[in-house]
Amino acid sequence: MNTARRLLSLCLTPLLLAAAACSGSSESADNEHVTLTYAIWDQAQSAAMKQIIEEFHAQHPNIDVQVQVTPWESYWTKLQTSITAGSGPDVLWMTMVYAKYYAVGGGIAPLDDKIKDSKLDMGAYVPAVTKAYTVDGKVYGIPKDVNGFGLCYNKKLFDAAKVKYPDDSWTWSDVIAAAQKLTNPQKGVFGFVAPEADELSWYLTVPQVGGQVISDDEKSSGYDKPATIQGIQFWTDMITKYHVSPTLQQTTDTDPLAMLTSGKVAMRYCGSWEPEEIAAVPYGKANIDIAPLPAGPDGNRKYYSNGLANSISAKSKHPQQAWEFAQFLGSERAAEIQAKTGTVIPAYQGHADAYAKAMPEFNLQVFVDHLKYAEPFPASTDTAAWRDTATKQFADAWTGKAPVADVSQRVAEAMNAALAKEKK
Amino acid sequence: MADSAQPPVGRRRRYLPRHPVAHLLLCLGAVVMVGPFLWQLTTSLQTFGESVSVPPTFVPRSLQWSNVTAVFAALPFGQQLLNTTLMTIARTVGQVLFSCLAGFAFARMQFRGSAVLFGIFLSVTMVPYQVFLLPQYQIMQRLGLLNTLVALFLPGMFSAFGTFLMRQFFRQLPMEIEEAARIDGANILQIFWRIMLPMAAPGMIALGVLVIIWSWNDLLWPLVVNSDPRQMPVSAGLASLQGQYTTNFPVLMAGSLLASLPVIVVFIVFQRHLMSGIAFSGVKG
Structure with missing residues (x-):
């Protein structure tokens, strides 16, 4: 196959090079006018992105921007392939999970000089996001959005069980007490839902008791710390001790959010991107509201937040124009446009009002108020190497097959081994 | 049935x-x-x-x-369906043609290093497809073909597996027919084109069917090599309907249904050939 392929490409090369040369020359002749490519992965946000591009183009008539939407799973394969080959997008969405990988590997460009030249105020963004995209003291992305969390609850089920609605005084014990009252096996209603999904479960409770997923120097796992174990135990207890949540089997078969919007569970920890989906279901729109995320036993409200940034490819052929665009994406105006859609909270501080007002049926302000407790998402150079293993292993604790402490110990060992490999 | x-x-x-x-x-x-x-x-x-x-x-x-209607608003659906069709035709014609040529050569022509060369061909089938992603991408890039229709089908026109399949098929055909043709004065190309190829029709159909199925559903390569929605096949277009957080399932299902209609029609028309094709090759998908 290879031989045939190579022979054919040899035969075709002169012909195709001629064609490429023709198209290439017409572009380079007009030096002023450039077309940037902007890689994103969420179809739902492409409308907002296109509006931002339109306004950017009005200000910079010489710069065209083309959006490439690639679904999440293929996005990273494509990015890695195209950046390695040197023809990737100019500006791209980056997540905290992969930021260090691409920064250390030289795929995305440090922006410090440009930030200094343009006098861009990095203090305008939620600090946790800026911190996550700062690798070895250099900034690799302009913060785009940030996640807040809240307690979604079903007013109808609360009324039926005569339980007071949750408020900002709630801590873990209030959640457990309410969940016990709300659980009604005859009607198939659970008081709470404890999915096994780091971002939507233990990443929210581990910091509340002073636990850590990864040490500050990113060299060792925090999963073997007693506080971390306590933060995870909160979730498994809901299933194995109090029996107020559907089992792991059930939350794997049915989307926990769908359980909430169908009246099967009374409470769920929700992310700031979810109200849109809740509102799309008539039952959800009528009966669900959002309260502040319950604090830890000592009133601690810290949580791990993911958030995206706009990064510039280190291989971009138009770094200056790419910077102009990335800067606009990080501007107040771009934040406003994004916020209005109600899909994401912009990382640009003080401009979350439009988000909070996007869906008046819910108390979205809860998510915005949560942001001040945000900590950067746990990440190292090769986050995927230990994060996926952790999620797989913790299934044993969720099903009650092994105590959380034992599984945590196992996860910590595997994670430490993965981190040690990273340093070489 | x-x-x-x-x-x-x-x-x-x-x-x-x-x-x-x-x-x-x-x-x-x-x-x-x-x-x-x-x-x-x-x-x-x-x-x-x-x-x-x-x-x-x-x-x-x-x-x-x-x-x-939402599917048509979100995607250049007609264009993408056309791209898928063209990609499938080009890959199928290419694979069947080149595999027959190479398979015939390996089966019936004696030349130095034929066994070694065939061994190298076979070794290619043992490498997972993902390994070729980067080199193939780089070849397309150097040819200046990124984001074109040609990039969609060019690397998919050749197949080590197809060559192997057709070689096995040609080997089964009786030697006497070829010898008779040679005595009648046919040269090697005539023997191939006039005599052997018509007899290899079942093998070609089997290979063709497999390539059509694989090509129609191929997702990763088109997504990686092309970025412009107008240069993408319908499989890639449908994949982009999935959101990061929420996916509008009814729209996705409507699009998938529209995309599978042509395949269903093809299946109904060629049902008999498809069955025998898959049964013959012993490989599904």
Whole structure:
């Protein structure tokens, strides 16, 4: 196959090079006018992105921007392939999970000089996001959005069980007490839902008791710390001790959010991107509201937040124009446009009002108020190497097959081994 | 499946009670196979709220034809369907043609290093497809073909597996026919084109069927090599309908349904060939 392929490409090369040369020359002749490519992965946000591009183009008539939407799973394969080959997008969405990988590997460009030249105020963004995209003291992305969390609850089920609605005084014990009252096996209603999904479960409770997923120097796992174990135990207890949540089997078969919007569970920890989906279901729109995320036993409200940034490819052929665009994406105006859609909270501080007002049926302000407790998402150079293993292993604790402490110990060992490999 | 010739009534009456268990199992099998497809059909006509409710909704309250128009609004659907068709045709013609040429050479022509060369060919089939992603991408890039229709099908026009398949097929054909043709004065190309190729039709159909199925569904390569929605096949277009957080399932299902319609038509028309093709190659998908 290879031989045939190579022979054919040899035969075709002169012909195709001629064609490429023709198209290439017409572009380079007009030096002023450039077309940037902007890689994103969420179809739902492409409308907002296109509006931002339109306004950017009005200000910079010489710069065209083309959006490439690639679904999440293929996005990273494509990015890695195209950046390695040197023809990737100019500006791209980056997540905290992969930021260090691409920064250390030289795929995305440090922006410090440009930030200094343009006098861009990095203090305008939620600090946790800026911190996550700062690798070895250099900034690799302009913060785009940030996640807040809240307690979604079903007013109808609360009324039926005569339980007071949750408020900002709630801590873990209030959640457990309410969940016990709300659980009604005859009607198939659970008081709470404890999915096994780091971002939507233990990443929210581990910091509340002073636990850590990864040490500050990113060299060792925090999963073997007693506080971390306590933060995870909160979730498994809901299933194995109090029996107020559907089992792991059930939350794997049915989307926990769908359980909430169908009246099967009374409470769920929700992310700031979810109200849109809740509102799309008539039952959800009528009966669900959002309260502040319950604090830890000592009133601690810290949580791990993911958030995206706009990064510039280190291989971009138009770094200056790419910077102009990335800067606009990080501007107040771009934040406003994004916020209005109600899909994401912009990382640009003080401009979350439009988000909070996007869906008046819910108390979205809860998510915005949560942001001040945000900590950067746990990440190292090769986050995927230990994060996926952790999620797989913790299934044993969720099903009650092994105590959380034992599984945590196992996860910590595997994670430490993965981190040690990273340093070489 | 159903024979076009009507079975005699008497035979049919005797036949039914003889295999009640088999019939029951077959009916169950049919339900299991058709079920997801029917669910896709009803989901494509539901509202988003209905599609994510628990327990699941099977019959939509009112038919949401707007899901179908939403597909056309979100994607250059017609163009993408055309791209898929062109990609499939080019890959199929290319693979069948080149595999036959190479397979015939390996089966019937003696030349130095033929066994070694064939061994190298076979070793290619043992490498996972993903390994070729980067080198193939770089070749397309250097040829200046990124983001073009040609990039979609060019690397897919050659196949080590196809060469292997056709070589095995040509080896089975009787040597005497070839010798007779040679005595009649045919040169090697004439023997290939006039004599051997027509006899290899079943093998070609088998290979063709496999390539068509693989090509129609191919997702990763088109997504990686092309970025402009107008240069993408419909599989990649449908994939981009999935959001990061929420996916509008009714619209996705409507699009998938539209995309599978041509395949269903092809299947109904070529049912018999498809069955024998897959049975012959012993490989599915």
